[in-house]
Amino acid sequence: MPAVGAQETEVDALFAALRRHGLAVDTRTASPTVAPRGNGGPAAVLDLAEDLLGAYLDDVAAGYAPFEDDPRAVARGLVAVQLAEHLTADHGDGVNRVRRVSLVLDEGAPRLVEERNDDGDAPPSADGPHDDPAVFAAELEALARHLREQGFDTEAVPGRATIRIDGRTVELPPDLYRVYLEAQEEEFEALGGDPRSHAWAAWCRLVAGLLRDGAPGLSLATAPDGEVRLVPHPTSDADPDPPLEWSAEPGH
Amino acid sequence: MNARIARPERRAAELTVVLVIIGLALGVTAAPASAAPPWGACGRSTPEDKIVRQFPAGITLRCGGPIGSSDPRHGYRHILARHRTDFENMAFGTGTFQNWRDVADLSIETIANDPDVTVPVGGNQLCMSRVIFLNDRRTGQLVRQQIVRMFINATTRDVNTLHPHQRHC
Numbered sequence: 155m156p157a158v159g160a161q162e163t164e165v166d167a168l169f170a171a172l173r174r175h176g177l178a179v180d181t182r183t184a185s186p187t188v189a190p191r192g193n194g195g196p197a198a199v200l201d202l203a204e205d206l207l208g209a210y211l212d213d214v215a216a217g218y219a220p221f222e223d224d225p226r227a228v229a230r231g232l233v234a235v236q237l238a239e240h241l242t243a244d245h246g247d248g249v250n251r252v253r254r255v256s257l258v259l260d261e262g263a264p265r266l267v268e269e270r271n272d273d274g275d276a277p278p279s280a281d282g283p284h285d286d287p288a289v290f291a292a293e294l295e296a297l298a299r300h301l302r303e304q305g306f307d308t309e310a311v312p313g314r315a316t317i318r319i320d321g322r323t324v325e326l327p328p329d330l331y332r333v334y335l336e337a338q339e340e341e342f343e344a345l346g347g348d349p350r351s352h353a354w355a356a357w358c359r360l361v362a363g364l365l366r367d368g369a370p371g372l373s374l375a376t377a378p379d380g381e382v383r384l385v386p387h388p389t390s391d392a393d394p395d396p397p398l399e400w401s402a403e404p405g406h
Numbered sequence: 407m408n409a410r411i412a413r414p415e416r417r418a419a420e421l422t423v424v425l426v427i428i429g430l431a432l433g434v435t436a437a438p439a440s441a442a443p444p445w446g447a448c449g450r451s452t453p454e455d456k457i458v459r460q461f462p463a464g465i466t467l468r469c470g471g472p473i474g475s476s477d478p479r480h481g482y483r484h485i486l487a488r489h490r491t492d493f494e495n496m497a498f499g500t501g502t503f504q505n506w507r508d509v510a511d512l513s514i515e516t517i518a519n520d521p522d523v524t525v526p527v528g529g530n531q532l533c534m535s536r537v538i539f540l541n542d543r544r545t546g547q548l549v550r551q552q553i554v555r556m557f558i559n560a561t562t563r564d565v566n567t568l569h570p571h572q573r574h575c
Binding site: 236381 | 496
């Protein structure tokens with residue numbers, strides 16, 4: 155990673171690094187954009203103010219100062235990788251849904267924030283267990299609203315733990331729903347911020363992504379290991395429990 | 407956290423018991439679905455350098471951080487924050503009950519053992535990528551394949567990030 159020259163800003167250097175990562179950065183407009191990636195839809199907007207980027211690089215470099223000769227160069231490389239990652243990770247289903255990446259001040263510290271086209275609003279009721287009737291109803295409606303915003307013809311079925319979507323259904327037994335989301339929140343305890351918000355965002359993205367990917371319908375079910383998992387409804391002509399497994403080699 | 411992270415080991419044992427019982431009932435033997443080794447636990451204040459798991463070729467997944475950040479930049483916390491849903495998406499519908507950590511673990515292990523591509527990128531990092539495969543265990547049929555990219559620190563060989571991608575490094 156070369157040093158930034160006298161005439162080159164940190165933003166310029168970052169855009170150059172993104173181009174080396176194979177991204178087409180267009181800086182002719184007021185808000186630079188990165189051209190669509192694969193089948194990822196419209197261009198993503200980059201909102202990276204020079205002063206915030208400088209502060210962010212300082213922050214990242216500080217973590218490497220004790221053991222790197224040129225921590226600032228390491229920081230530039232890491233931030234370029236981070237940004238390329240935001241813009242190209244295919245979310246496991248072949249599509250990147252990031253539409254804007256911004257540097258913002260969060261409690262005085264610069265932070266990279268991504269906006270995706272499948273971001274969902276938090277449910278109105280954030281207190282109490284997920285299977286509390288009022289909380290459950292509010293979260294079911296919030297999920298249905300999120301799916302509507304994603305373009306699905308969606309409704310929560312009153313009095314039922316079901317969301318109907320274009321002839322498909324998402325079945326969420328309240329007791330399993332509570333176990334599932336609480337397990338996710340427990341996992342997200344490793345991060346800063348509110349684990350409930352992290353879990354909710356992940357949940358909304360997962361459900362919308364799977365439905366968009368053609369899942370015939372979704373249910374929560376208990377796996378043999380006791381973990382509650384989201385599983386597909388079987389199609390009429392398919393094996394209800396296909397023995398699929400990710401592996402290092404094709405075929406066994 | 408501990409209970410969840412340790413779950414793959416317990417799952418393997420439970421699944422083995424279930425399959426042995428089924429096997430005895432049917433008069434056949436069956437191999438349990440493979441399960442990833444357990445990952446060390448990372449809680450809210452666990453040190454960034456705590457090892458989650460060591461992989462071949464000196465590659466190490468650590469808790470990462472920064473601690474307390476909702477936007478961690480490296481290690482397990484980064485993968486959890488940014489790519490949990492990506493790997494959960496991949497794990498969805500696998501009848502052998504792999505979960506997101508199983509798929510992420512398999513990806514790191516496979517890339518560490520035998521990467522398809524390894525290239526240096528800026529900031530003393532290496533980008534490594536490899537295809538992994540979704541197979542039907544009964545028929546041996548290849549159902550899907552997916553490239554996964556991993557970025558590691560070239561000196562420490564610590565994992566910075568891991569995510570599915572449409573192209574190799």
